[in-house]
Amino acid sequence: QVGNPGTSVTTSNFEVETYRPQATLTITIAQGTEYDGKAALKPGDNGTLRVVFSDPEPLTVSNFHFDNITVTEFVNVSTMTSLDNITWEGIFTPVDNSTGNFTGSQSQSNSYSSNVKFSMDDDSFRDHKGNPGDDADSPSFVVDTKPPYVTKVTLNDGLLDLDDTLDGSAPFTNRCIPVHSNIKVTFDYIMQASSIIANGVNRTDCVGTIQVSSDNFSSCVEMPNDHANPTASANNTTFELDPVDNLSYDATYQIRVENGGDGVKDALGNAMTSQFNHSGGFRTSAFPSSSPTSGVFVAVGEYGTTFRSIDNGTSWDNGTCLFLNNTLRGVGFGNNTFLAAGDSGKIIRSTDNASSWSISASTSQYLDAFTFGSNTFNAVGTSGYTFNSFDNGSTWNSRRTPSSGSPYNYYRNIGAVSFGNNTFVAVGQSGKIVRSTDNGTSWSNVTSGYSPYPYGNNNLKGVSFGNNTFVAVGISGEIIRSTDYGSSWDNVTSTSPSRDLQGVSFGNNTFVAVGESGRIQRSTDNGTSWSNMTSNVLNDFREVTFGNNTFVAVGLEGRIVRSTDNGTSWNSVTSGTSNELYGVIFGE
Structure with a gap:
C-alpha cells in the first residue's frame, strides 16, 4: 500500500439493442x-x-x-x-x-x-x-364456400306477410291468395343482387333467374322494368317481385329459382347446387262472377275468404279474398250491400251481390257480427265496442256499450246483434245484453255481464228476431227469449244443455239454432219450446241464416248444410273449402 496510481482500462465495444422486431x-x-x-x-x-x-x-x-x-x-x-x-x-x-x-x-x-x-x-x-x-x-x-339456398317464400297482400318457411307445413295450401299479392324470395345469406333477375315488362317467356308461372313455366309473369331486378331488402337476402298487373284469378302459381352458372349467386359468386321449385305453389282468388239476378247466400270465414251461392245454397262459388290472413267472423246485408269483418277490424263491402269486395273501413277492434235495420248497419265486437253506419257501410262511427258494474267496470265482448221493432239488441260475454232504440248511437244495459246474473253468466253467442220475439242462444245450450223488445228475458229449457249453441235465425215462423258437434234445434212457438233435429254432421256449426224458404248453416272444416222444410231435415252440400266458416247471410 504505497499509493501507486492505477492505469485506465476500456472495454471492447458492445451494442445495446432494445427495438422489438x-x-x-x-x-x-x-x-x-x-x-x-x-x-x-x-x-x-x-x-x-x-x-x-x-x-x-x-x-x-x-x-x-x-x-x-x-x-x-x-x-x-x-x-x-x-x-x-x-x-x-x-x-x-x-x-x-x-x-x-x-x-x-x-x-x-x-x-x-x-x-x-x-x-x-x-x-x-x-x-x-x-x-x-x-x-x-x-x-x-x-x-364463403357454401352454396346459397332458398329459405322462405313470402306472399304480401299490402297489409301483412304470409311466410312459407319450407318446413313442410305448406301454409299456402287450402288458402285463398289475393290477386294483388306480391311475392318475396328469401335466401340463407347475402346474395349478389345483380344475379337476381325477373322477367321485365312485355316479357312472358321465362328468362329470369326467379320465375313465377301458372302454366308450368311455358310462360312467366311480367314484372315492371324497374322490377326486372327485384327489390332487395334485409342485406340482400330477400327479393320482392311486384307483377305488372295483378295475378290472374283462380290460377295456381309456382315459383322457380334457377341454379348453375346462369342462375342466382351469393355475394362471392357461389351458385345454388340445384334448381329451387316451390312445391305446391299457391292458388289465387276465384274470378268475381257476374251479379246474380236473384237472391244470394254469402258465407265468410278463415283467412278472409268469402263464398257465394246463387242457387239457395245448393252449390257454392270458389272462394274470393282481399286478405291473406284476416279471418272474417261476421257478415251482414242491407240496402243491396254486403258487409263483412273479423279479426283485423277491417270492414269489407260489396255492392254487386258479393261479386267483388273493397275495404270500407279499418278499426282497432275485432268484429264478430253485423245486422241491418232502419237504414242503419251496426257491427259489434271486442271490449264492448260497436260501430254504426248510416250510409250503407261507407263510413262508420265508433260507439261503446256501458261497462259492467262497479268497481271493476268490465267492458264485455259483444258477439252477436239483431234488429226488430225499431230496436237493436246485442248479446255477449258473461250473459251481457244491451239494447239501443236510436240506431246504435247509444246503448243501455239490460244485463251488465257482471254479478248478479239474472239470466245466467254463460257467454251468449247468437241472437235473432221474429214474430215480435228476440231469441238469444249461448254456451251450454242456453236459450233465452224476450217479447218486450229486449227489455226483459225468460229462460227457456234447452233440449241439449251439454252442447254449446253458436247461432240462431228466424224464418217461416220458425227459429233454428245451431252449435257444437252438429247440434241443430228448432222452435215453432216463438222460442218457447225446442226440438232436436238430425244434421248427420259432427262438426261444430258457427252460424245459420234464412232466405228464399231455405235455412243454411255453416261451420268448421267448411261444413255447409241446408234445409228447405223449415229446419226439419238437412242436407250437406260441398263448400269447396276445408277451412272454417264463421258467418253466413242471405241477401235479396
Whole structure:
C-alpha cells in the first residue's frame, strides 16, 4: 500500500439493442375475389400469405416457423418458406364449409362479420439478438364456400306477410291468395343482387333467374322494368317481385329459382347446387262472377275468404279474398250491400251481390257480427265496442256499450246483434245484453255481464228476431227469449244443455239454432219450446241464416248444410273449402 496510481482500462465495444422486431402480414387472392372492399375466398380460390420482418430495416429471422402464426379456422395454409429469412410466404385455401355443419366461431355469418385474419402473438418470434417480436395481424378477409339456398317464400297482400318457411307445413295450401299479392324470395345469406333477375315488362317467356308461372313455366309473369331486378331488402337476402298487373284469378302459381352458372349467386359468386321449385305453389282468388239476378247466400270465414251461392245454397262459388290472413267472423246485408269483418277490424263491402269486395273501413277492434235495420248497419265486437253506419257501410262511427258494474267496470265482448221493432239488441260475454232504440248511437244495459246474473253468466253467442220475439242462444245450450223488445228475458229449457249453441235465425215462423258437434234445434212457438233435429254432421256449426224458404248453416272444416222444410231435415252440400266458416247471410 504505497499509493501507486492505477492505469485506465476500456472495454471492447458492445451494442445495446432494445427495438422489438416487427412483422408485416399481407394477403393477396390470386383470383381477385372481393366482398365489401375485402379480399375474399370462394371454392377454387387460393391466396398468398406474406410475412416480412423488419427492425425497422429488413431483418433476418431464421427461427420463424409456420406454427408461429394463428390461422383462422376458415382456411388451410401450406408450410411457410423463405429464400432470405426476411420474407416468408405460404399458400392458403378455403376450408369446405358447404355441408353447413359449422357453427359458432366458424359459422358462415362470422366469416362475413368477424375479423377473419391471420395473426402473430407477442413473443411468437425473436430476432437474432433475442428481442421478442410485437403482435401483428393481416388484413381481414371473407371466406364463403357454401352454396346459397332458398329459405322462405313470402306472399304480401299490402297489409301483412304470409311466410312459407319450407318446413313442410305448406301454409299456402287450402288458402285463398289475393290477386294483388306480391311475392318475396328469401335466401340463407347475402346474395349478389345483380344475379337476381325477373322477367321485365312485355316479357312472358321465362328468362329470369326467379320465375313465377301458372302454366308450368311455358310462360312467366311480367314484372315492371324497374322490377326486372327485384327489390332487395334485409342485406340482400330477400327479393320482392311486384307483377305488372295483378295475378290472374283462380290460377295456381309456382315459383322457380334457377341454379348453375346462369342462375342466382351469393355475394362471392357461389351458385345454388340445384334448381329451387316451390312445391305446391299457391292458388289465387276465384274470378268475381257476374251479379246474380236473384237472391244470394254469402258465407265468410278463415283467412278472409268469402263464398257465394246463387242457387239457395245448393252449390257454392270458389272462394274470393282481399286478405291473406284476416279471418272474417261476421257478415251482414242491407240496402243491396254486403258487409263483412273479423279479426283485423277491417270492414269489407260489396255492392254487386258479393261479386267483388273493397275495404270500407279499418278499426282497432275485432268484429264478430253485423245486422241491418232502419237504414242503419251496426257491427259489434271486442271490449264492448260497436260501430254504426248510416250510409250503407261507407263510413262508420265508433260507439261503446256501458261497462259492467262497479268497481271493476268490465267492458264485455259483444258477439252477436239483431234488429226488430225499431230496436237493436246485442248479446255477449258473461250473459251481457244491451239494447239501443236510436240506431246504435247509444246503448243501455239490460244485463251488465257482471254479478248478479239474472239470466245466467254463460257467454251468449247468437241472437235473432221474429214474430215480435228476440231469441238469444249461448254456451251450454242456453236459450233465452224476450217479447218486450229486449227489455226483459225468460229462460227457456234447452233440449241439449251439454252442447254449446253458436247461432240462431228466424224464418217461416220458425227459429233454428245451431252449435257444437252438429247440434241443430228448432222452435215453432216463438222460442218457447225446442226440438232436436238430425244434421248427420259432427262438426261444430258457427252460424245459420234464412232466405228464399231455405235455412243454411255453416261451420268448421267448411261444413255447409241446408234445409228447405223449415229446419226439419238437412242436407250437406260441398263448400269447396276445408277451412272454417264463421258467418253466413242471405241477401235479396
